[in-house]
Amino acid sequence: MVRDRQLRAARLLKERRLACAVFADPASTVYLTGYVPPVETGPSPFEGGPPLVVLTADGGALLIVSDIEEPAARGRATVDEVIAYRAYSPSENLPREDGYREALMQALDKARFRGGALGIEGAVPHHATAWVAQVFRGAEFTSVSECLNPIRMVKDSDEVAAIRKAADISVAGQRAVRQLVRPGLSEVELFAAVRGQMEQAFGRRLPVLADLVSGPRSAEVGGAPSSRTVGEGEVVLVDLVPCVDGYWGDTCVTVFLGPAPEAELRQAHRVVVEALQKGIEAVKPGMTASELDAIVRGHVRKFGYDYPHHTGHGVGTTWHEGPRIVAGDRTVLRPGMVIALEPGVYVDGRFGVRVEDLLLVTESGAEVLSHHDKSLIVP
Amino acid sequence: MVRDRQLRAARLLKERRLACAVFADPASTVYLTGYVPPVETGPSPFEGGPPLVVLTADGGALLIVSDIEEPAARGRATVDEVIAYRAYSPSENLPREDGYREALMQALDKARFRGGALGIEGAVPHHATAWVAQVFRGAEFTSVSECLNPIRMVKDSDEVAAIRKAADISVAGQRAVRQLVRPGLSEVELFAAVRGQMEQAFGRRLPVLADLVSGPRSAEVGGAPSSRTVGEGEVVLVDLVPCVDGYWGDTCVTVFLGPAPEAELRQAHRVVVEALQKGIEAVKPGMTASELDAIVRGHVRKFGYDYPHHTGHGVGTTWHEGPRIVAGDRTVLRPGMVIALEPGVYVDGRFGVRVEDLLLVTESGAEVLSHHDKSLIVP
Numbered sequence: 001m002v003r004d005r006q007l008r009a010a011r012l013l014k015e016r017r018l019a020c021a022v023f024a025d026p027a028s029t030v031y032l033t034g035y036v037p038p039v040e041t042g043p044s045p046f047e048g049g050p051p052l053v054v055l056t057a058d059g060g061a062l063l064i065v066s067d068i069e070e071p072a073a074r075g076r077a078t079v080d081e082v083i084a085y086r087a088y089s090p091s092e093n094l095p096r097e098d099g100y101r102e103a104l105m106q107a108l109d110k111a112r113f114r115g116g117a118l119g120i121e122g123a124v125p126h127h128a129t130a131w132v133a134q135v136f137r138g139a140e141f142t143s144v145s146e147c148l149n150p151i152r153m154v155k156d157s158d159e160v161a162a163i164r165k166a167a168d169i170s171v172a173g174q175r176a177v178r179q180l181v182r183p184g185l186s187e188v189e190l191f192a193a194v195r196g197q198m199e200q201a202f203g204r205r206l207p208v209l210a211d212l213v214s215g216p217r218s219a220e221v222g223g224a225p226s227s228r229t230v231g232e233g234e235v236v237l238v239d240l241v242p243c244v245d246g247y248w249g250d251t252c253v254t255v256f257l258g259p260a261p262e263a264e265l266r267q268a269h270r271v272v273v274e275a276l277q278k279g280i281e282a283v284k285p286g287m288t289a290s291e292l293d294a295i296v297r298g299h300v301r302k303f304g305y306d307y308p309h310h311t312g313h314g315v316g317t318t319w320h321e322g323p324r325i326v327a328g329d330r331t332v333l334r335p336g337m338v339i340a341l342e343p344g345v346y347v348d349g350r351f352g353v354r355v356e357d358l359l360l361v362t363e364s365g366a367e368v369l370s371h372h373d374k375s376l377i378v379p
Numbered sequence: 380m381v382r383d384r385q386l387r388a389a390r391l392l393k394e395r396r397l398a399c400a401v402f403a404d405p406a407s408t409v410y411l412t413g414y415v416p417p418v419e420t421g422p423s424p425f426e427g428g429p430p431l432v433v434l435t436a437d438g439g440a441l442l443i444v445s446d447i448e449e450p451a452a453r454g455r456a457t458v459d460e461v462i463a464y465r466a467y468s469p470s471e472n473l474p475r476e477d478g479y480r481e482a483l484m485q486a487l488d489k490a491r492f493r494g495g496a497l498g499i500e501g502a503v504p505h506h507a508t509a510w511v512a513q514v515f516r517g518a519e520f521t522s523v524s525e526c527l528n529p530i531r532m533v534k535d536s537d538e539v540a541a542i543r544k545a546a547d548i549s550v551a552g553q554r555a556v557r558q559l560v561r562p563g564l565s566e567v568e569l570f571a572a573v574r575g576q577m578e579q580a581f582g583r584r585l586p587v588l589a590d591l592v593s594g595p596r597s598a599e600v601g602g603a604p605s606s607r608t609v610g611e612g613e614v615v616l617v618d619l620v621p622c623v624d625g626y627w628g629d630t631c632v633t634v635f636l637g638p639a640p641e642a643e644l645r646q647a648h649r650v651v652v653e654a655l656q657k658g659i660e661a662v663k664p665g666m667t668a669s670e671l672d673a674i675v676r677g678h679v680r681k682f683g684y685d686y687p688h689h690t691g692h693g694v695g696t697t698w699h700e701g702p703r704i705v706a707g708d709r710t711v712l713r714p715g716m717v718i719a720l721e722p723g724v725y726v727d728g729r730f731g732v733r734v735e736d737l738l739l740v741t742e743s744g745a746e747v748l749s750h751h752d753k754s755l756i757v758p
Binding site for chain 2: 043096124127192193195196200203205207225318326
């Protein structure tokens with residue numbers, strides 16, 4: 001629950017002897033408050049900067065937002081106080097930054113910050129920190145960027161519920177891929193229809209990260225949908241990562257358009273499906289991320305293939321976080337971690353194949369959160 | 380052209396006695412380099428921060444991007460040098476911020492920054508400025524946030540060309556609205572189909588800001604498409620703002636589903652269409668934004684209505700910029716400015732009506748960049 005996450009983050013501040021810290025990454029805002037800042041159209045020209053979370057070492061949490069975001073923030077955030085600044089009005093030409101940093105000063109005051117060490121997470125705008133430095137002459141900033149990463153890896157039950165929903169939406173997208181894909185559609189046309197199905201399933205717009213590449217483009221591992229027309233006898237690789245209420249889902253399939261894929265494509269697809277299955281069966285609390293990478297990648301290598309990317313990654317308030325399922329990550333898997341596994345095979349100039357499931361690490365193994373048809377042929 | 384914009388921005392630095400400045404807003408990156416940073420899925424967990432532009436008072440320009448963005452940046456940016464840092468690799472666990480700030484130090488070195496005053500545009504991550512402050516003991520940061528606003532108002536010919544394309548895409552979306560809207564569709568279903576048509580017209584995904592509200596929701600001025608089903612005898616208000624190659628287009632229509640809108644709705648629609656037309660005819664270089672507001676708003680007020688928002692706004696690398704077409708903005712209109720005009724009428728609990736065109740201020744008046752059917756009835 002949000003309050004548990006605030007307390008967990010507060011303990012991190014205490015360990016670093018910080019009485020207070022300011023977080024600016026939207027992923028941290030979701031994690032620490034439950035409020036989901038909009039991202040799809042970039043920084044708002046109406047606002048002084050991204051929403052800020054001021055957290056104290058005793059677990060106090062304040063959220064700074066513009067008055068435009070205020071209603072949504074009040075509806076969603078679990079914090080001691082939402083502090084809103086006036087961002088824009090048709091009758092005044094407000095210097096947006098003034099309101100923003102006044103709100104930050106107000107929050108620091110309520111957080112009883114009196115100078116000294118202040119944690120700062122990366123994207124706090126400089127005009128705001130400069131103002132703090134000027135008012136609190138003795139303020140010393142210290143980066144707490146990425147400090148939440150370790151605690152974010154193991155999800156709370158409300159986070160798992162949110163990710164389940166995101167996985168369901170991603171799976172709805174994969175269902176739409178099978179229903180809609182056909183030769184003659186462009187990649188972007190297929191993508192738009194698939195995203196539309198995901199948004200309809202959810203009832204609102206969704207940020208969506210996606211690879212959608214067809215034919216020889218699929219050998220390039222990923223890429224945004226283009227105007228390329230999908231042809232008969234080609235593969236289409238579709239990786240769908242929608243953000244549902246601040247948490248991301250992640251699945252991938254590769255489908256073939258036609259009745260008779262060539263033998264090597266059939267084998268490559270069989271190998272990656274097997275590798276994924278072996279990974280799912282191998283997941284156990286106590287094993288390391290690197291051991292899991294070796295099992296999945298090892299199966300693909302046995303057939304003379306490999307993939308130039310990670311075997312998988314954690315998923316949460318960002319679309320990619322710890323643990324990284326790579327050779328170099330010794331993180332021990334623990335119940336409550338949510339990981340995506342996505343082995344692939346890519347044959348230059350010809351085709352690429354990837355399949356991906358989203359898993360919850362449980363006490364005894366893994367629960368698959370994504371149940372989508374991963375077969376190669378579209379009937 | 381990009382080089383002209385760099386020189387224009389460099390003159391601003393000179394006026395402020397700054398030898399060098401760092402810009403972090405994606406809108407500034409587009410304006411100063413031509414490279415369009417992706418925004419749709421929020422800050423990338425692979426990167427140390429947003430792309431940065433380092434600009435010198437003699438017009439030198441450097442662009443800092445991750446190696447993930449590097450190919451796109453090299454393809455699009457007009458700068459003296461693209462400096463790429465390693466952001467993520469499956470074989471190493473790189474501290475992303477280290478590469479980011481090393482790239483910034485490298486850029487400052489190439490820009491011959493040796494300490495002293497350094498301009499900073501808002502969103503430069505604090506870990507990077509802190510590093511600069513540590514290396515250059517005498518560095519003094521000064522905010523240059525919003526300093527580009529005045530020069531951004533008058534567009535270069537390449538910018539006008541880009542906005543024309545964005546206006547065309549927005550108009551393609553409005554055509555799709557008329558073709559697709561029908562009772563029984565949900566707002567989000569309609570929106571997804573409309574955005575799909577815009578993306579197909581462009582051949583790639585597009586960031587899109589949009590209002591899509593139906594029935595009594597339209598009286599709320601704006602809002603994201605919801606799961607609400609559009610009904611017979613209702614209005615649908617659709618404001619479409621797609622970003623095409625870094626520049627935004629902006630149009631709005633209100634359509635009625637059925638043969639016989641009530642008299643007050645018909646009148647409200649007629650009044651806003653007339654107000655928009657009066658605004659288009661009134662635009663002349665030399666008039667102020669506030670005079671234009673008075674003409675458009677004045678026409679609506681003559682009929683006992685008003686709207687609780689601006690009459691319009693500039694459009695460019697942000698979806699809202701100067702001049703603001705409001706009572707308090709004395710900015711003098713000049714050829715090359717691009718403005719959206721969007722009068723409306725909103726009747727609580729019943730309906731809202733708004734129409735919007737995108738205009739280029741010319742030597743003698745205004746050229747309408749958006750030619751879309753603004754009639755109330757969908758045949």
